[in-house]
Amino acid sequence: MKQTLKTVLLDTVDLLESRSFPHALVGGLAASIRGRTRVTEDVDFVVVCSVDQAVALAESLEGQAFTPLFPEFEQVIRRSFILPLQHQDTGVAVDLAIGVSGFEKQVVSRATDVTIDNRLFAVAAPEDLLLMKILAGRPQDDQDVKGIVSVEGASLDWDYCLKVAARLEQAVGIDMVGRIRKLKDN
16 A cells, blocks of 8 residues: 555544544455455545534534545535545545445444554455445446455355345345355356
């Protein structure tokens, strides 16, 4: 992991911990930790807080390591449930997904600690990260899925993946169970 991303990761966790917001690292960095290393240029977290708390966080960033990426941050938060930030020293983007759904809260509660530079970071469990990547469905996410399965496949809780996929696919209309079964059988 590049030093720039480590700095942003540390500063983000410091910010979230200063507000006592439960959180978990997701996205490309988490996929690199749980699967195969890959290049990523941003930092992504799921954060358990209310929309109002996320707005208050964005409003309180004056003089901090971060600034909201958009001047209309409140509209972005309320519409997309994401607080996009930029790390002031490095210019690296940080996306804080506001964990309002049961699945996102579950991702944070199941996260496990990983040590990076002698510091513990909550990282989404491989099963949850796999499900998130399937939901996102972009080409890079498909590569991340393959990486997670290649590294963690033998220890993945496939029953958990199938159970959660069945619940999620009803909400999003994607054949997640079929995808999980195919991954499990290969």
